[in-house]
Amino acid sequence: MSAVVSNVRPPLVTGNKTYHDITEDICSPTEKLPGIGWVFCLLASLGLLGFGTVAVFCTVWYGIGTWHLNRTVGWGWDITNFVWWVGIGHAGTLISAILLLFRQKWRTGVNRAAEAMTIFAVICAAFFPGIHMGRPWMAFFVFPYPNTRGPLWVNFNSPLLWDVFAISTYFTVSLLFWYTGLVPDFATIRDRATGFRRKVYNFLSFGWTGSAKHWQRWESLSLILAGLATPLVLSVHTIVSFDFATSVIPGWHTTIFPPYFVAGAIFSGFAMVQTLMIITRKILGLEDYITVEHVESMNKVIVLTGSIVGVAYLTELFVAWYSGYIYEQYAFYNRALGPYWWAYAAMMTCNVITPQFFWFRSMRRSIAVTFVLSIIVNIGMWFERFVIIATTLANDFIPSSWSYYTPSWVEAGIYIFTFGLFGTLYLIFIRVAPVVAIAEIKSILKSSGDQYVGPQIADKTGQNNVAGHHDDHHEHELAVVPGTSIVAKEAKNDINTIEKAIEDFKDELGDYNNEDNPEDDKK
Amino acid sequence: MRVLNKKVLFGLYNDEEILKSAILEINGENAEIMEVYTPFPVHGLDPYLGFNESRLHIAGFLYGMMGTTLAFGFMSWVFTANWPIIFGGKPYFSVPSFIPITFEFTVLMAAVGMVITFYLICGLGPGVENPYLDPRITDDKFCIAFDVTNSSREEVAALSGLLQRTSAEEVHTKNI
Numbered sequence: 001m002s003a004v005v006s007n008v009r010p011p012l013v014t015g016n017k018t019y020h021d022i023t024e025d026i027c028s029p030t031e032k033l034p035g036i037g038w039v040f041c042l043l044a045s046l047g048l049l050g051f052g053t054v055a056v057f058c059t060v061w062y063g064i065g066t067w068h069l070n071r072t073v074g075w076g077w078d079i080t081n082f083v084w085w086v087g088i089g090h091a092g093t094l095i096s097a098i099l100l101l102f103r104q105k106w107r108t109g110v111n112r113a114a115e116a117m118t119i120f121a122v123i124c125a126a127f128f129p130g131i132h133m134g135r136p137w138m139a140f141f142v143f144p145y146p147n148t149r150g151p152l153w154v155n156f157n158s159p160l161l162w163d164v165f166a167i168s169t170y171f172t173v174s175l176l177f178w179y180t181g182l183v184p185d186f187a188t189i190r191d192r193a194t195g196f197r198r199k200v201y202n203f204l205s206f207g208w209t210g211s212a213k214h215w216q217r218w219e220s221l222s223l224i225l226a227g228l229a230t231p232l233v234l235s236v237h238t239i240v241s242f243d244f245a246t247s248v249i250p251g252w253h254t255t256i257f258p259p260y261f262v263a264g265a266i267f268s269g270f271a272m273v274q275t276l277m278i279i280t281r282k283i284l285g286l287e288d289y290i291t292v293e294h295v296e297s298m299n300k301v302i303v304l305t306g307s308i309v310g311v312a313y314l315t316e317l318f319v320a321w322y323s324g325y326i327y328e329q330y331a332f333y334n335r336a337l338g339p340y341w342w343a344y345a346a347m348m349t350c351n352v353i354t355p356q357f358f359w360f361r362s363m364r365r366s367i368a369v370t371f372v373l374s375i376i377v378n379i380g381m382w383f384e385r386f387v388i389i390a391t392t393l394a395n396d397f398i399p400s401s402w403s404y405y406t407p408s409w410v411e412a413g414i415y416i417f418t419f420g421l422f423g424t425l426y427l428i429f430i431r432v433a434p435v436v437a438i439a440e441i442k443s444i445l446k447s448s449g450d451q452y453v454g455p456q457i458a459d460k461t462g463q464n465n466v467a468g469h470h471d472d473h474h475e476h477e478l479a480v481v482p483g484t485s486i487v488a489k490e491a492k493n494d495i496n497t498i499e500k501a502i503e504d505f506k507d508e509l510g511d512y513n514n515e516d517n518p519e520d521d522k523k
Numbered sequence: 524m525r526v527l528n529k530k531v532l533f534g535l536y537n538d539e540e541i542l543k544s545a546i547l548e549i550n551g552e553n554a555e556i557m558e559v560y561t562p563f564p565v566h567g568l569d570p571y572l573g574f575n576e577s578r579l580h581i582a583g584f585l586y587g588m589m590g591t592t593l594a595f596g597f598m599s600w601v602f603t604a605n606w607p608i609i610f611g612g613k614p615y616f617s618v619p620s621f622i623p624i625t626f627e628f629t630v631l632m633a634a635v636g637m638v639i640t641f642y643l644i645c646g647l648g649p650g651v652e653n654p655y656l657d658p659r660i661t662d663d664k665f666c667i668a669f670d671v672t673n674s675s676r677e678e679v680a681a682l683s684g685l686l687q688r689t690s691a692e693e694v695h696t697k698n699i
């Protein structure tokens with residue numbers, strides 16, 4: 001018995017898996033020809049990518065004039081999409097780092113794919129400030145490098161430069177964390193492969209052997225990277241919010257922005273993980289590893305962060321009113337009831353109202369409801385950024401320069417480009433790499449497999465063994481399952497003992513009686 | 524593939540609990556284990572195998588401090604000595620606005636440095652091809668290996684018997 005866990009805790013790995021079954025199930029999608037669903041998704045992604053490439057080409061060739069940005073609205077869809085993608089990129093590292101520190105076992109089912117999603121989302125996000133520069137081939141100007149233009153450096157006081165450091169650090173650390181986790185799993189695929197595939201996976205697996213000392217260092221590294229990534233993930237969206245909060249624009253210059261942005265980022269990130277996971281588990285047949293328990297856990301995070309975001313919206317409104325500052329008051333009046341009221345209404349509905357369905361257990365555990373609501377959350381979070389950025393800028397300090405902003409097809413096309421890019425990268429990833437962390441799932445099997453834990457195990461007594469157990473794991477039956485049941489029995493006995501002890505103690509104390517215990521003389 | 528010129532006797536076990544009790548028993552017999560291979564990190568092995576706590580975190584701290592010093596020192600030098608310029612009325616040496624980049628760079632240096640150190644001390648990296656004992660070690664087998672390059676036939680037989688006694692499923696020798 002490797003770990004004593006509650007027998008009533010729901011299992012996270014179902015289907016009575018052995019270690020070998022886990023290897024088979026997770027490696028096999030990378031070893032056989034892709035299914036029709038995958039091919040269809042890839043063609044759709046490539047279609048979006050192709051259309052988007054035309055839009056990107058137009059922007060680079062003709063310039064930013066092909067967009068509908070104007071004198072007041074200098075940031076439109078581009079920065080909206082940037083913040084949206086960065087936000088989505090927060091769930092992966094949150095799942096792999098913060099939940100590792102909190103020892104949440106359900107993270108093992110989803111962390112690999114969520115981290116991949118993070119990396120691809122950050123790539124998409126970083127694309128927008130680049131293309132917004134107008135001359136993207138000059139993008140290296142944002143890095144402080146020794147140059148021949150005299151002593152000339154970037155402005156280290158600028159939040160936009162902080163963003164450069166935050167996003168590039170976040171990307172690098174997420175990539176390292178993700179790849180270090182992948183190395184042992186690539187070794188598993190390598191040892192099943194032959195010929196050219198074996199060569200490729202040997203290169204990818206860095207010559208991993210599975211030595212106990214390597215595993216010890218690997219775990220130590222994962223833990224410290226998680227410790228580093230935890231403040232990092234919180235800092236990244238904080239710094240993104242500084243892009244707005246350190247400005248002097250009414251509606252942006254608020255101290256609530258950092259926590260509000262971070263909560264929103266986690267909210268939208270988890271929604272995107274849900275959308276992707278529900279499709280992935282279906283396409284790859286991973287229902288035994290990404291279970292309803294995983295979906296429910298993530299929905300709990302969504303309802304929590306969604307409610308934080310809702311409170312932040314209301315706080316903003318209150319502070320705008322309470323500040324007595326008419327420009328701030330107008331900014332919020334304009335958001336809610338101005339020409340862009342529909343965007344504000346969409347934001348409020350999708351982010352604050354609909355996620356509240358997740359207070360109901362049946363809704364949290366419904367795959368269909370989760371899928372629909374996760375897409376609604378993503379739409380809502382896009383509108384949040386649009387409301388903050390475009391509607392605030394459209395009506396600035398001078399009414400004569402007020403404008404209404406609608407994007408051109410080129411701007412919309414660049415957004416579509418990132419969808420195509422994201423989809424293509426993700427689809428390639430699920431074909432070549434194990435989508436679920438094989439080694440980590442194996443390490444939680446004894447404490448979370450459905451042959452070891454779960455209500456049905458807790459009900460059983462010592463003699464009742466789990467049916468359909470594999471012969472080559474005979475030891476499990478003898479060594480572990482009866483042990484689990486004994487723990488269950490002991491637990492029941494314990495409760496009886498404790499109840500009896502409480503009764504005895506009560507008898508010993510006797511009943512409280514006013515006549516026997518007169519009031520103290522307090523004088 | 525790297526060649527170690529070693530003859531290795533190894534036993535394959537089916538479960539990590541059996542592996543742990545086997546290691547305990549082998550330790551009791553004072554046989555020197557060369558290496559233990561597992562398909563996933565098995566907790567609780569370190570004391571049995573006499574491993575000290577990994578010192579990677581110390582390296583990580585040092586890399587992080589390096590990052591802090593480098594980032595903060597560089598920005599201070601640029602804005603006070605090399606390129607002093609006033610932005611929005613802030614002083615040249617405006618410490619609070621240096622903090623975000625200092626923090627990010629600290630994390631970056633610590634993470635990159637630690638990962639590189641990890642691969643270096645483990646002897647892993649792109650293109651490295653280590654000899655392997657059994658392909659199922661990365662799947663579902665737990666392996667205890669002895670170096671028997673210079674052992675006599677009797678010693679090998681004794682170790683082999685020890686592996687079998689501790690319920691190894693299979694016992695093999697291999698030259699790597």
